[in-house]
Amino acid sequence: MEHSNDKYIEVTDLKKHFYLKQKKILKAVDGVSFSIKRGQTLGLVGESGCGKTTLGRTLIHIYEPTAGKIMMDGKDITKVNSKEYKQLTSKAQMIFQDPYASLDTHMTTLEIIAEGMAIHNMYSAKERKERAEAYLSMVGLNKEHGSRFPHEFSGGQRQRIGIARALAIEPEFVVCDEPISALDVSVQAQIVNLLIRLQNELHLTFLFIAHDLSMVKHISDYVAVMYLGAIVEITSSEELYSHPEHPYTQSLLSAIPIPDPRVSASRKRILLQGEIPTPINTPPGCKFKNRCQHCMKRCDAEEPKLKEIAPGHFVACHLFNS
């Protein structure tokens, strides 16, 4: 759906359903299409439970997609066998949300970083160690940290170890699954800067998942807003922040705290009522209708499709379908 020729990732109508007991279906990802150009970042934003993490995991086959198509670097990777999967893991990597749970506490930092290289039989054992040390310094830690165990580090430092681990395999594509949401605000900026720097140095393509819009802007070229398994708005990050069109995007933006009491006090906020409903047996129509202040008759009956309302700006809302 995006212009340009060099699409590194292209996802068409991707679905991931989980089949629960009593014939319930949890539609975590329900028909999502987007593409990411080589070397760029797509920010994926939404509240917890909107399916953004599932989407990220489905992309790199931690979950198997239910339907749809995933293209990576011109190759169809929708279905992979175990050999192809291993190949895929050498190109696509993931950075995890919880810097405390995502590192094996029994391994030293160097072992953690070198593990991927060992799995893929990259380099000799000695070179692996040297390279692991190089990655350690790349993320701002030093050699002495190599023999330490994860529990000795702070959250931000651990997240940097997680980044080094993912990058040591020399991937081309990295799914960053809420890498900053468990961290202090002041540390979040460090991690975002690090990711931007590494992206430029190593020509990486990112899918950056987050639950609020504040930091996403700084790292993303494009931003997609997700709600209950579907993308409701997708456009360049400049455009999204200057002209948010979907009511949900608008309220997400207005929920971002502004670190300036005068501005903050004078701004008009759109407070969302209630919380995101469960994605189990969702009713027909627009998924956002229960919390939307512009809800119309049409929203009850028909689910809005993504529509290009300005060049490169797609919104799924009946307000723009007249």
Added chain:
Amino acid sequence: MDEYSNFSSAAEMPIEERLKAAKGRFDHIGVDSKASEGITRPTIGYWKDAWIRLRKNKIALISLAVIVLYVIMALFGGAMVEFDYKANDLFNVNQPPNSVHWFGTDTLGRDLWARTWQGARVSLLIGLVSAVMQLTLGIIVGGLAGYLGGTFDLIVMRITEILDSIPFLIMVILIMMVFGSGIVPLILAFAITGWISMARLVRGQVYQLKSQEFMMAARSMGASTSRMIFKHLIPNMAGVMIVTLTMKVPQAIFSEAFLSYIGLGVQPPQTSWGQLANQGSQVMSVYPYQLLIPAFFISTMMLAMQLFGDGLRDALDPKLRK
């Protein structure tokens, strides 16, 4: 904010030199990039950490000393006296403890010191071997059930439930009927009945660990199943497994004592602590020491093992790490 960015250029010189070079109290020094990223605490690995904590636990240490003492005595105690544990001496029956027979003699004039430590050998052997067998079986079956999940898990768990519903004594008697009585059938009986709870425990552990992000991270790096099991699952379960092992050993020793006591266990002239207690109980009212001595060793050994297991559990609990 511009003058602020200029400040960082001075940061190259080591901090001590900069401090020395500065004359006035209010001379500008700038950041110390080394100190602000350093870790000052000494590095402590998982096992070292556990050892430090175990060392602080006096009760566990005393228990460990008791266990070690009993093991040494089991190995060498018999050789300290000239008597053979099987040799009858009908001229010296039912001697109370004295300088020749340190623990006295039994109704057939056999030296109780020699018999006690021979019994210790048998009891410890049965306890240790059957516990290790239970552990191995449990890890294999429970590990596979937990790791593979799905139908395999379902079938295995139903089988264990059926096996578990057969009362312990009936199981033992059945095995005795097939293999006869003695040390080997006893070990077999304990292994066959004891692995079930072990398998359940392992399965639960695996299920819990499987959903952790570091396992997912390993998988997303393309790790093979065997790598996942041996590099990540087993080291992370090791603590719990060891604790369970220390709890299983006294359980087996006690079961053996119980079975021997009711005449189902080790047959004379071979002996065990339970067997000794059985024979002692027959002359309890006349020669109480014949019962009290083995009873003392059974109970202190049980207590020591339980307390040591408790201490070990506290020491290995990752939640208590700081």
Added chain:
Amino acid sequence: MQLRTIDYSKAKEILKIEDLRVSFNTYVGEVKAIRGVDITLYEGEILAVVGESGCGKSVSFQSVIKLLDSPPAEYKGGKILYQGKNLLEASKKEMQDIRGSEISMIMQDPMTALDPTMQIGNQISEGLRRHNKGMSKAEAEERVVKMLELVGIPDPDKRLKQYPHEFSGGMRQRVCAAMALVSSPKILIADEPTTALDVTIQAQIMDLLHDLRKKLNTAIVLITHDLGVVADMADRIVVMYAGKVVETGQVEEIFYDSWHPYTWGLMRSMPKLNETSKVELATINGMPPDLFMPPQGCAFAPRCEYAMKVCYEEQPPVFPCGSDSHCSACWLMDPDAPKVKQPFKKDGEE
């Protein structure tokens, strides 16, 4: 323009923490988590306590209601004065009476703060009936319903028969708020009440707290790592770093007239929505010191662009910054120190 409701020249102190020192005894040694903290809380105000994880902001207020396990925690000195009484010397019984009825707390994680086996109505009324012995069950229930209504839970008379798992994250945090407020405490300590929640829910909870303060005139201590969250609702802000208070002031003094480089760093690292994307964010490089070996001088010096010789050698005293409510522990405030331009200076009314 927001109206500040507090007139600090007349405000009455309700809680005063004086030179509090708390250490944790670990086997590698003593970790000095709180190294002399002074915080005053006034009646009916919202006080935000801001700092990175590990700075001691939570520990300070857990000390107030003595929630810390001892060992490993150890009170090394100082006083916590509440209504003229030093809470550090209060007996267990006295503490139990104060906890919940006079000073209560909302925890960070609403998922684990509620007992999953108890109906929420009973959970809320449990404390109420313990503190008010004569209260009948019906009275208590009436009060619980009122409370649930106040915190914005629809159909309170039905929902009080439900169990925690039947509530969503945001709703549970509301239940926690109801539980904390049911005995009308004088002080409510909210320890990162929104960190575990989504932004949209965070906004709802913040609004709720703001609203509750207006209705109940409870003094609220809001512990957070995010300065942005408190910008439009706090009356005063305490910035903590490495177990010490580095700057205190009214909101506008902190946001527009701050005098501590750490506060500047915190404000710089906040993302600004009007910036172009893909530019490098300003950060505070490095990380806080390990309080196992606290530095001899200012704890922030190794990360501070402005650090001077004296900063590495001596701990800064607390300097007043123009007004009674505003002070900063930074050597830059020393009359002999070189003059530095405040990066976030904004004058009076716009």
